Amino acid sequence: MNNWFKAAAVLGLMVCSSGLSAQQLPVIQQTSFKKDSSYITKFGAIADGQTLNTQAINAAIDACNKKGGGVVVIPAGLWLTGPVVLKSNVNLHLKKGALLQFTKDFNQYQLVEGNWEGIPQMRNQSPVSATNATNIAITGFGVIDGGGEAWRQVRKEKLTESQWKKWISAGGVVSADGNSWYPSEQWLQATKMKNAGEITPDKSPEFYKSIKDYLRPNLIVITKCKKVLLEGVTFQNSAAWCLHPLMSEDLTVKNVTVKNPWFAQNGDGIDVESCNRVLIENSSFDVGDxxxxxxxxxxxxxxxxxxxxxxxxxxxxxxxxxxxxxxxxxxxxxxxxxxxxxxxxxxxxxxxxxxxxxxxxxxxxxxxxxxxxxxxxxxxxxxxxxxxxxxxxxVALAGEKRELPKVETLPVxxxxxxxxxxxxxxxxxxxxxxxxxxxxxxxxxxxxxxxxxxxxxxxxxxxxxxxxxxxxxxxxxxxxxxxxxxxxxxxxxxxxxxxxxxxxxxxxxxxxxxxxxxxNIQNTDASKAREKIQFEFGASEQNVSTK
Known part of the structure; x- marks a missing residue:
């Protein structure tokens, strides 16, 4: 930490006005777990890539939580599963060679009240979630894959011609203009509505079911939790945002890899939303947003x-x-x-x-x-x-035209x-x-x-x-x-x-x-330029001083 404090001190010249010294960096409280380990195989999980292990993994987490916490271990292997819910004092640990693959069967994901792009919205349950939990972690050396290709819209401009043909041949629907692929017709229809997933009194449960495919889940959603650790794991291929800590405290993210296809719409790496005391270090991100x-x-x-x-x-x-x-x-x-x-x-x-x-x-x-x-x-x-x-x-795509915004002064x-x-x-x-x-x-x-x-x-x-x-x-x-x-x-x-x-x-x-x-222009050699200053649209020499 010493080098970091030195670096932070360099940035201190404007901090005085805020009342916060650059040396007063936040202290993030860390997680701590019992050494007791429970393997998901003891709860019936099978690493054959075909068996749905949702019940077994959640049972292991529940049992670990009830006995006061510890480590739930996912061994090496391909583990197919539906949504997993973390609970207090549980460290979900992926061994080397472990691939936790979330199913592409939308029926395995319940509609739940959530938050998307800053407002309350109905969403499909996230592959991994925790709410009001304390002292939780996802650690290890394995991979968590969200199966995002089943959920996401894809724009033709972002693929090669051969990639596009292969993509649309797998099913789904293509927009009338031929420029976008959607996983289903209901996904496409929802795009024509304004804030389709927003929770409002006029929308019934039946309405949300009618656009369920459109309500993509974020891969990891940590809501109103305290003392959270994400370490070592590769998080990839999310339907929407990869890591989404929301209204949480004391979050540490270190040595993780976050990957989404570059063309993934809303494929953010980590979105820290309304959180307090956060450390993100030694991690890499290669994503679509x-x-x-x-x-x-x-x-x-x-x-x-x-x-x-x-x-x-x-x-x-x-x-x-x-x-x-x-x-x-x-x-x-x-x-x-x-x-x-x-x-x-x-x-x-x-x-x-x-x-x-x-x-x-x-x-x-x-x-x-x-x-x-x-x-x-x-x-x-x-x-x-x-x-x-x-x-x-x-960055505008090839052929895309954008107009400059209208400049006008509005009330504050x-x-x-x-x-x-x-x-x-x-x-x-x-x-x-x-x-x-x-x-x-x-x-x-x-x-x-x-x-x-x-x-x-x-x-x-x-x-x-x-x-x-x-x-x-x-x-x-x-x-x-x-x-x-x-x-x-x-x-x-x-x-x-x-x-x-x-x-x-x-x-x-x-x-x-x-x-x-x-x-104010000072200590600047203007002799290398053919012309130093040009004034336009009401500006004049009186507005500029040089030293």
Missing amino acids: DGLCMKSGRDEAGRKRGMPTENVIIRDCKVYHAHGGFVIGSEMSGGARNIWVNNCTFIGTDIGLRFKTTRGRGGIVENIYINDITMIDIPGEAILFDMYYMSVDP TDATPQFKNFVVKNVVCNGAAKGIFIRGIPEMHVKNVHLENMKLQADKGIDCQEASGITFKNISILSKETNPVVDIINSDHLTFDKLTYSKNSELLFRVAGDRTRNI
Whole structure:
């Protein structure tokens, strides 16, 4: 921990305003189990890949819980099962060579009241779940497979022609436009409804049954639990999100591997939602949506819950394919705060550091400290703050057209989201579409962000819109497009200290907008650019000072 404390101390320059010292990292309480072991084979489980072992595994867990806890052991072998429910003081341990395969028979999964994308929804029971449990774990060296291919929609654009033909030949239905495959007709029909699974008084049990196939379960759902450990196991092939701790405390995730196909819709790695005191370390993620993601509920439901995700440490993790490496949002209506991210590597993630929200969410995201991040081959932005999130893939598919959002100023309400007090230091990115993109909304800028010590190689440089109090210190932006290197629109109190850039750049700064002011440029050699500053749309030289 000593090296981590040193790294955290580096991030302390903005912490004083929050009242939380960088050395005051959260202490996560750990699990502890009796050494008593119970093998699932003693309860009738058979590792033939054909026998459904749901009853045997749950019986082993129940017996272990009733005698005060211990370890339930899954030996090497292929174990077919339906949903498993963890209970207090039980460590579900997978031996080397153990593959826990969840059945693709939807009838084995009951409809239950759950939570999906931040609001109460009816869902199929998760393959592994726990509710109101204390001192629980999933550990070992085996694999937990959710059988997700039976549940997920697949978009034609994400497969090769031969893959697509093979996929649709296996059954299911194809949309009228021929662009999407669905597991069943009821799945397809549910997509035409708004929030079909949302729990509302007007919906009957029969209605939910009529769209059951559509209500995909998350692989591991831990709800309102205390002292949770996930260690060593490979979690893969989820129908939706892989790991979903919800409203839980003292969660430790270490040395795990999380895998979903890259084309898996909503195939997130881990979504930490409204949790307190979390440690995620030495783990790898290769998934179809966001990798390491922090959430806290959506819109009014999230604000009413009022439970931020807070006091989180993430360190020494790798993220391969994902929509974002480390992500906050977009369902962050309960807020997120006091989060430390250190020594992580993003390899081919669509976006590296991704902070997303939109009007209607509300919630405050603050006191986020990020240090020592390495990225390569990022198709989108290396660092992104976006308050116009549009619920689409971060990188447009071939032929997909997207329009820019309409810019208008709206009143500030409790539904207005906020991003403020971020420190991001020591970032190297070799290859991205854009180095840094910051886009707030007119009534609520992205505020108080300190970016320092970065070397970013990208197609485009820095784009800063509707932002206040942003510091760019010792940033090297090596962009292919250099007209401009830095684009500023309707932002204020920006400081560029020791900015370096590609030689023979056409234009160093474009400063635009009649609300742009207090732009400070210092310790920056502008002689390598053919033109230093261009002013547009109401901005003028009075708005910029140079030293």
